[in-house]
Amino acid sequence: MRFRFLLVLGLMLALSACGAGGAATPSATNAPAATTAPAATTAPAATEAPAATTAPAATEAPAATTASTAAASSDGPVRIGILGPFTGGAATVGQEQLNFAKLAVADFNKANGTSYELVEGDTELDPAKAVIVAQRLASDESIYALVGPAGSQEVTAVQPILGPVNLGFISPSATRVDLTEQSFTNFFRVVPRDDVQGATNATFMVDVLKATKVWLIDDQSAYSTGLNDQVELVLKEQGVTATRESITQDDSDFSALVTRIKGDAPEVIFVSWQLAPQAVVFAKQLVEQGVTATLFGADGLFDATNFIEGAAGATDGAYVSFFAPDVSAVAEAKAVVEAYTAQYGNAGPFGAPAYVATMVALEAIQRAEQAGPLSREAVLAELPKTNMESSILGIPITFDAKGDLKDAAFFLFQVKDGKFNLVK
Amino acid sequence: MQAFLNQLPQQLVNGLTLGAVYALIALGYTMVYGILQLLNFAHGDVYMVGAFVGLGTLNALAPKSGLLLPAWAILPLMLLAAMLVCGALGAVIEWFAYRPLRNAPRIAPLISALGVSFFIQNAMLLLLSASYRTMRTEVLLPIRMGFDIGPARMSAVRALVIAVALLLMVALQLLVRRTRLGRAMRAVAIDREAAAMMGVDVDRVIVATFVIGSALAGAAGVLVGLAFTQVWHFMGFTAGLKGFTAAVVGGIGSIPGAVLGGLLIGLSETLAVGFISPTYKDLIAFVVLILVLLVRPAGLLGRRAQPKV
Numbered sequence: 001m002r003f004r005f006l007l008v009l010g011l012m013l014a015l016s017a018c019g020a021g022g023a024a025t026p027s028a029t030n031a032p033a034a035t036t037a038p039a040a041t042t043a044p045a046a047t048e049a050p051a052a053t054t055a056p057a058a059t060e061a062p063a064a065t066t067a068s069t070a071a072a073s074s075d076g077p078v079r080i081g082i083l084g085p086f087t088g089g090a091a092t093v094g095q096e097q098l099n100f101a102k103l104a105v106a107d108f109n110k111a112n113g114t115s116y117e118l119v120e121g122d123t124e125l126d127p128a129k130a131v132i133v134a135q136r137l138a139s140d141e142s143i144y145a146l147v148g149p150a151g152s153q154e155v156t157a158v159q160p161i162l163g164p165v166n167l168g169f170i171s172p173s174a175t176r177v178d179l180t181e182q183s184f185t186n187f188f189r190v191v192p193r194d195d196v197q198g199a200t201n202a203t204f205m206v207d208v209l210k211a212t213k214v215w216l217i218d219d220q221s222a223y224s225t226g227l228n229d230q231v232e233l234v235l236k237e238q239g240v241t242a243t244r245e246s247i248t249q250d251d252s253d254f255s256a257l258v259t260r261i262k263g264d265a266p267e268v269i270f271v272s273w274q275l276a277p278q279a280v281v282f283a284k285q286l287v288e289q290g291v292t293a294t295l296f297g298a299d300g301l302f303d304a305t306n307f308i309e310g311a312a313g314a315t316d317g318a319y320v321s322f323f324a325p326d327v328s329a330v331a332e333a334k335a336v337v338e339a340y341t342a343q344y345g346n347a348g349p350f351g352a353p354a355y356v357a358t359m360v361a362l363e364a365i366q367r368a369e370q371a372g373p374l375s376r377e378a379v380l381a382e383l384p385k386t387n388m389e390s391s392i393l394g395i396p397i398t399f400d401a402k403g404d405l406k407d408a409a410f411f412l413f414q415v416k417d418g419k420f421n422l423v424k
Numbered sequence: 425m426q427a428f429l430n431q432l433p434q435q436l437v438n439g440l441t442l443g444a445v446y447a448l449i450a451l452g453y454t455m456v457y458g459i460l461q462l463l464n465f466a467h468g469d470v471y472m473v474g475a476f477v478g479l480g481t482l483n484a485l486a487p488k489s490g491l492l493l494p495a496w497a498i499l500p501l502m503l504l505a506a507m508l509v510c511g512a513l514g515a516v517i518e519w520f521a522y523r524p525l526r527n528a529p530r531i532a533p534l535i536s537a538l539g540v541s542f543f544i545q546n547a548m549l550l551l552l553s554a555s556y557r558t559m560r561t562e563v564l565l566p567i568r569m570g571f572d573i574g575p576a577r578m579s580a581v582r583a584l585v586i587a588v589a590l591l592l593m594v595a596l597q598l599l600v601r602r603t604r605l606g607r608a609m610r611a612v613a614i615d616r617e618a619a620a621m622m623g624v625d626v627d628r629v630i631v632a633t634f635v636i637g638s639a640l641a642g643a644a645g646v647l648v649g650l651a652f653t654q655v656w657h658f659m660g661f662t663a664g665l666k667g668f669t670a671a672v673v674g675g676i677g678s679i680p681g682a683v684l685g686g687l688l689i690g691l692s693e694t695l696a697v698g699f700i701s702p703t704y705k706d707l708i709a710f711v712v713l714i715l716v717l718l719v720r721p722a723g724l725l726g727r728r729a730q731p732k733v
Contacts, residue, residue: 088554089656124554220703247702250662252652255438256697263431277556281654287567288579289434310558314567 078374079117080105080361081137082354083148083158083169088124089249089275092303092348093150097172099344100351101147103336104358116362123149125274127157134158138165144368144379145169145361147354151274152176152223159184168380170360172353175299175323176226180402186380188399190356190391191323192408194223197298198230200410201321204424205231205268206238209294209319213241213266217257219273220246227272227298249275254282255289262291272298276306283314299323302349308415318415319423325394325411326422327352333392349420356391363388428699433576435698436691441582441651443690444589448644449667450674450682451596452637458613458677459633462533466517466540468664470638473513473544474506474645475655476552479559481505486563495564502650503588506642514638515631523627541660548657556656559649585647592643593683596636600679605632613677666693669709673716675726684724688712 082101085094098120105118119140121133130149137143138161146162146169149155155174162169163186170188171179177195179187205211216232218224228244235242243264247254261269269286273279279301286295295318301307302322307315327333327347336355340347361379364386368378388397398406413420449471456464481502485492493501521540525533561567561581570579600606608629611619620626648663649655666689674685689709696708716724 089556091553091555245702250658251702252648252654252659253438253442254702255441256435256694257702259431259434259438260698262434263427275556277558277654280558281652284562284567284653288570288581289577290568306558312560312562312567 076142077115077117078144078365078369079119079140079142080358080365081119081121081140081143081146081148082358083121083123083130083133083137083146083154084150084354085125086120086122088126089277090125090150090300092276092305093173093350094122094125096348096351097148097150097354100340100347100355101358103340103343104355105362107336107339108359108362112366114362114366116365118358119143121148123151123154125151125154127151127153130154130157131161134161138162138167143167144365144374144376145383147172147357147361150174151221152179152226153221155179155187156222159187162186166376166380168361168364168376168383170357170383172357173299173323173350174223176223177230178226180404184403186383188360188383188386188403190353190360190393190397190405192410193404194227195230196408197321197323197410198227199234200412200424201270201296201298202231202234202238202240204319204412205235205270205296206240209268209296211240211267213243213264214268214270215243215245215261215264215266215293216270216272217245217247219249219271219275219278221249221274223274223300224272228270231270231272249273249278252278252281254285258282258285258289258291261286261293262289266293268294268296270296270298272300274300276301276303277310280307280311280315283311283318287314294319296320302413302420304348304420308418308420315415320413320415320420321410322349322413322420323408323410324349324352326413326420327392329422330392330394332390332394336392352392356388356393356397359388359391360386360397430575431698433574435694437573437576437578437582438698439691439694440687441585441690442694443687444586445644445648445651445663445686446666446670446690447683447686448589448592448640448647449663450670450686451593451679452641453668453671454674454676454679454682455609455633455637457671458679459609459616459630460522460533461530462522463537463668464517464522464634464637465534465537465664466521466544467637467641468660468662468667469541469544469548470510470513470517470660471641471645471648471663471667472548472655472657472660474510474642475559475649475659476548476557476645477506477509477642478502478646478649479557479655482559482564486560491563498564499584499650502646503643506646507639508642510642510645511635511639514634514641517638518631518634523630541664545657545660552657554657556654559653559655561650561653565650581651585651588643588647592640596640597679599636605629609633666709669713672723673713675720675723678723678725678727681723681725688724 084097085091086098101118105116109115121137123130123133146167148171149158150173152174155171168186173191174189175191175194175197177193205214214235216228218228232242271279279297283295297320299322302320327337337347364379364382367382368374384399386397386399391397400406412424414423452467456462485498517540521536522533525536565580600609608624611624612626612629616626670685670689671682673688674681692712693705693709696704
């Protein structure tokens with residue numbers, strides 16, 4: 001009897017959720033795309049995703065929230081969303097991006113007398129989860145722009161959801177080249193591209209490290225393979241022997257690969273991985289077998305807590321490239337870094353671009369609001385017109401026609417004395 | 425060819441370490457299957473819990489300020505803590521998820537096992553967040569500590585992993601062959617009802633099997649944490665799959681078979697990485713499984729089940 005009651009209750013809830021989704025359709029052009037997409041795209045992804053049990057709950061949520069916000073959207077709160085890996089292997093990155101974004105919203109509201117709000121969406125650096133979270137945020141009509149996602153593979157995953165609903169998004173860390181080469185009109189980034197990173201790194205390997213033989217190992221993420229393509233391109237032009245290899249983000253035993261590398265004796269091993277703890281495991285196994293080649297990482301490994309402290313010396317002397325300068329050395333960033341340190345503790349390197357990306361989003365919303373009725377389309381039209389004369393990254397922020405940051409550069413750091421030291 | 429010969433000794437050391445761990449995991453699968461004809465899919469997650477218990481013990485006894493006990497005392501304590509906790513966890517899983525289904529159709533406990541697996545994974549995710557944890561093995565056994573066997577480098581950690589795994593396997597074999605409990609386990613494996621009629625307390629034997637199998641998984645978790653230093657809530661999935669593969673290759677239900685299967689899978693994976701490419705690692709492991717099953721459907725040392733009349 002009781003079971004039957006629950007069944008009926010469940011059916012009623014399901015029906016009402018469907019009804020609510022349907023009711024929202026006429027008022028919002030984006031609703032059909034947002035509500036029909038989950039069934040098709042999330043189901044296969046969810047079965048592969050580690051924490052698969054959260055998926056069903058997440059996919060049902062949009063229908064309910066759409067209904068409640070659709071009615072209130074005329075005069076309700078104005079929000080931006082942030083997508084980032086707030087938990088998981090890249091949590092240090094995500095938390096820093098989130099805290100800097102929070103600070104940016106607070107600073108902007110204080111300076112302009114606005115009351116914009118920030119909505120969080122945790123992607124765990126997993127494209128499958130990013131899709132689910134992006135759908136949730138896309139169906140919330142009080143959200144007018146997004147900051148994030150962090151990883152390049154996530155950008156490709158969420159674009160098909162955000163594109164049709166005209167939601168502009170600005171990544172504070174996705175650097176893969178082709179993201180801005182495939183005519184996405186709603187994607188922007190405040191970091192340089194991997195062709196800049198690849199060229200910077202490869203040139204450094206040849207000119208400074210005098211490498212003649214280099215191993216390029218990717219972790220099979222879109223970011224990692226793309227960056228290795230760029231490095232390989234430049235190395236080959238310079239006549240350097242480049243060997244490509246792949247591992248997965250679940251691996252923790254690299255000893256067989258290390259043995260092979262030892263046999264080949266390269267001068268440089270380039271690991272464009274996203275998970276710093278994993279790179280440390282690799283570094284330790286290099287030391288274990290006595291491989292002396294220089295370890296060279298990219299922006300995914302620029303994480304002092306994991307890559308330096310967790311390594312117990314195994315990463316000493318390693319090089320890492322990064323898309324932002326050391327903010328503590330940028331004059332424009334002084335006040336922000338001080339405020340951040342007071343509130344959240346030490347400011348790491350990933351936060352500053354997130355702060356800038358958030359500012360870009362908020363300024364666009366404000367300009368759109370001043371120009372006429374606020375809509376996602378209006379905000380999207382304002383984003384390319386961004387023109388910040390100075391930023392805490394130490395450079396002015398303007399976008400080119402593809403949505404890339406103009407005149408962006410990569411910086412190189414070396415691990416020494418327990419910290420990252422700027423070398424170029 | 426020259427490169428192959430130069431690297432072979434080191435690759436054998438690498439493969440042996442991995443194989444020893446797979447063998448330990450496979451033992452738990454094979455013991456439970458031998459007695460209950462049940463695939464305990466939660467086994468890989470018990471192994472993950474073991475790794476976390478080892479990590480917790482290490483962090484408690486070796487805080488950043490320095491070691492509270494000498495390294496030779498911390499290592500056995502880590503293993504002991506993980507084996508105790510996992511043994512208890514195994515008993516709870518048996519009591520909670522399998523005993524009520526003892527006489528249900530065989531698919532029911534299988535689904536229950538999957539449920540337990542998801543439960544443990546997500547419980548750990550909620551308790552400890554999804555972050556990757558690093559086991560600071562180097563405070564106990566420095567990375568460069570070890571010795572050379574000809575051209576191959578055997579680090580102290582690897583030597584420890586192989587030695588402990590061997591010790592546990594020998595102990596298990598003695599337990600099963602030489603003790604009353606072992607005899608009872610073999611009796612239940614052959615015919616549960618007949619064993620019960622002969623006065624064997626079947627429930628007690630089944631609990632003991634789960635406790636021992638889970639304790640071995642816990643030990644494997646600690647050893648993997650020590651050797652590869654990375655611990656996270658989802659590590660049990662792949663390891664469980666590999667342990668299961670090893671058990672099937674060796675002949676599920678056979679204890680020496682599990683050891684042989686574990687070593688075979690570990691070595692073939694390592695050689696695949698070393699001489700082909702890391703991307704072929706899992707492919708080769710499962711090709712080995714298929715080849716073995718084609719030639720010997722019951723596994724290398726397995727016997728075809730006699731239908732009970």
